[in-house]
Amino acid sequence: MTPQKDTSPAIEIQGLTKRFGRTVAVDNLSLTIPRGSTFGLLGPNGAGKSTTIKILMGILSAMAEKLQVLGVDVRTNPKLVKQRVGYVPEMHHIYRWMRVSEVIGFCRSCYQPWNDRTCRETLDLFALDPAKKVKHLSKGMLAKLSLLLAVSHEPEMLLLDEPLSGLDPIVREEFLEGVLGTICSRGQTVLISSHMLDDVRRLSDTIGILNEGRLLVQDNIDHLLTTTKRICATLKDGCRPERPPEGTIWQRVNGREWIATVRDFSPDKVQQVSALDGVEHVEVQDLGLEELFKDFIKGQRVSK
Amino acid sequence: MKWLLWKDFRLNWLIIIMALFIVVVPNLIAVTVTCYAKHDYHNYNGSADFSNTLFVSATSSLFLSSIVFAFMGGNAIACERADRSAEFLAYLPISRGKIITSKLLVALLIGAFIWIVNFSIIGICYLAVPQNFMQKSSPPIGAVTGGFLIAGLTFFCVTWLFSCFMQSQAISAGSGLFTTLLLTYAFAFIVHFFIVEENITIFWPLGLAITLSLASLVGGTWYYLRRVEP
Numbered sequence: 001m002t003p004q005k006d007t008s009p010a011i012e013i014q015g016l017t018k019r020f021g022r023t024v025a026v027d028n029l030s031l032t033i034p035r036g037s038t039f040g041l042l043g044p045n046g047a048g049k050s051t052t053i054k055i056l057m058g059i060l061s062a063m064a065e066k067l068q069v070l071g072v073d074v075r076t077n078p079k080l081v082k083q084r085v086g087y088v089p090e091m092h093h094i095y096r097w098m099r100v101s102e103v104i105g106f107c108r109s110c111y112q113p114w115n116d117r118t119c120r121e122t123l124d125l126f127a128l129d130p131a132k133k134v135k136h137l138s139k140g141m142l143a144k145l146s147l148l149l150a151v152s153h154e155p156e157m158l159l160l161d162e163p164l165s166g167l168d169p170i171v172r173e174e175f176l177e178g179v180l181g182t183i184c185s186r187g188q189t190v191l192i193s194s195h196m197l198d199d200v201r202r203l204s205d206t207i208g209i210l211n212e213g214r215l216l217v218q219d220n221i222d223h224l225l226t227t228t229k230r231i232c233a234t235l236k237d238g239c240r241p242e243r244p245p246e247g248t249i250w251q252r253v254n255g256r257e258w259i260a261t262v263r264d265f266s267p268d269k270v271q272q273v274s275a276l277d278g279v280e281h282v283e284v285q286d287l288g289l290e291e292l293f294k295d296f297i298k299g300q301r302v303s304k
Numbered sequence: 305m306k307w308l309l310w311k312d313f314r315l316n317w318l319i320i321i322m323a324l325f326i327v328v329v330p331n332l333i334a335v336t337v338t339c340y341a342k343h344d345y346h347n348y349n350g351s352a353d354f355s356n357t358l359f360v361s362a363t364s365s366l367f368l369s370s371i372v373f374a375f376m377g378g379n380a381i382a383c384e385r386a387d388r389s390a391e392f393l394a395y396l397p398i399s400r401g402k403i404i405t406s407k408l409l410v411a412l413l414i415g416a417f418i419w420i421v422n423f424s425i426i427g428i429c430y431l432a433v434p435q436n437f438m439q440k441s442s443p444p445i446g447a448v449t450g451g452f453l454i455a456g457l458t459f460f461c462v463t464w465l466f467s468c469f470m471q472s473q474a475i476s477a478g479s480g481l482f483t484t485l486l487l488t489y490a491f492a493f494i495v496h497f498f499i500v501e502e503n504i505t506i507f508w509p510l511g512l513a514i515t516l517s518l519a520s521l522v523g524g525t526w527y528y529l530r531r532v533e534p
């Protein structure tokens with residue numbers, strides 16, 4: 001008999017809500033991430049990205065209908081989740097008085113499988129000095145050490161919480177190489193939250209945009225970029241747009257210029273806009289990830 | 305567990321130095337004073353004086369160790385929250401039970417070191433030297449040293465409780481010390497003015513200490529084990 005392969009999603013969240021006093025950090029969030037995918041979680045500061053990741057790691061308590069990581073309920077078995085997931089936090093709070101080799105030894109004793117070879121290779125890749133104390137490491141070195149600790153127990157999934165913030169381009173490149181190496185060699189599921197949209201674009205196949213604790217969109221990154229377009233219309237003098245086309249996520253009228261970012265774009269929508277009274281000329285523009293991200297956030301702020 | 309113990313010993317290194325100081329210095333002073341008296345004091349009474357001085361130093365060491373216990377309890381959990389290394393520990397797959405067992409074991413070992421050294425000195429002096437003043441002291445020597453031992457334990461348990469809730473080891477230790485003293489004085493006041501039975505006045509300190517210690521240790525541990533956040 002062959003062992004059954006676990007086909008449950010890597011992450012399955014339903015109705016997740018987290019409050020800090022009166023502030024709602026995560027608001028009824030539902031999210032499913034399939035195994036083997038690389039998911040980029042985008043959002044402005046305070047959107048709830050780090051909170052969501054900490055909840056998934058079992059570091060924060062929360063209310064949810066379903067909260068499963070690799071088929072395990074985080075609330076009832078956080079230790080098993082931590083055993084199977086590698087986590088790189090935004091802020092590195094590794095014991096400052098320990099040496100790099102001591103941190104590795106300490107973590108090695110905590111994880112059941114620990115691959116010394118992977119650890120050594122990553123140590124060499126990142127040129128980390130095992131004799132150096134953590135308090136003497138730069139921010140970039142700390143991030144690298146954190147990644148080394150996250151990958152050396154060969155986790156099934158990596159949770160990276162703003163791992164690139166504050167890193168210079170060279171360190172960022174080295175860090176990404178480390179992550180990409182892990183993804184390529186083991187086909188792990190990766191959840192990365194970041195403000196560096198170019199890096200997210202490079203790593204992720206799927207993205208989710210989170211704002212004020214709510215998931216605005218979750219889609220394949222290429223699909224989202226091909227189906228979300230900006231329709232730019234020139235209005236006749238003194239005219240105002242009648243109504244935005246279906247699927248508009250954000251629009252702006254500036255004098256005679258009317259810009260609308262539209263989801264599920266089709267040529268019909270251009271015709272719809274052209275047919276409106278007062279529209280003189282219509283043009284369609286492709287969007288980059290950064291513009292798309294900004295329009296989703298601005299759209300939600302306007303709709304409130 | 306070995307690495308956890310190593311980490312907790314390392315986190316308590318200042319307290320370990322403090323414990324060493326409290327054990328070594330009073331007894332070293334006692335030995336020095338006795339050696340000096342042996343040569344310069346014409347009424348020097350040999351081993352009886354030596355044992356009396358050592359008794360005083362060992363008892364002082366036990367008295368001072370209460371402060372070590374208070375710091376040890378206050379430092380236990382709050383110190384890792386203060387520098388946020390508790391967050392690092394939180395995402396490692398270590399059970400809270402193991403974390404707390406390691407901290408209690410380290411505290412027990414430091415406490416055992418202080419007690420074993422001082423009780424050995426007192427015991428040897430008491431048994432080996434005839435006609436020393438310990439044998440005639442009132443209250444009995446057992447009550448005095450036992451009292452310090454219980455006080456140390458109570459301070460540890462109450463500061464431990466505060467450490468389980470707070471983010472600063474200094475505030476935890478201070479609050480624990482203050483609360484214990486406040487409760488002791490409040491209870492002493494009640495016993496002195498409102499309760500006349502002699503039996504109660506004899507046993508109330510012990511009863512209060514045991515109740516307070518158990519409630520604090522169990523309450524703090526229970527809270528820490530149940531809490532999801534580091």
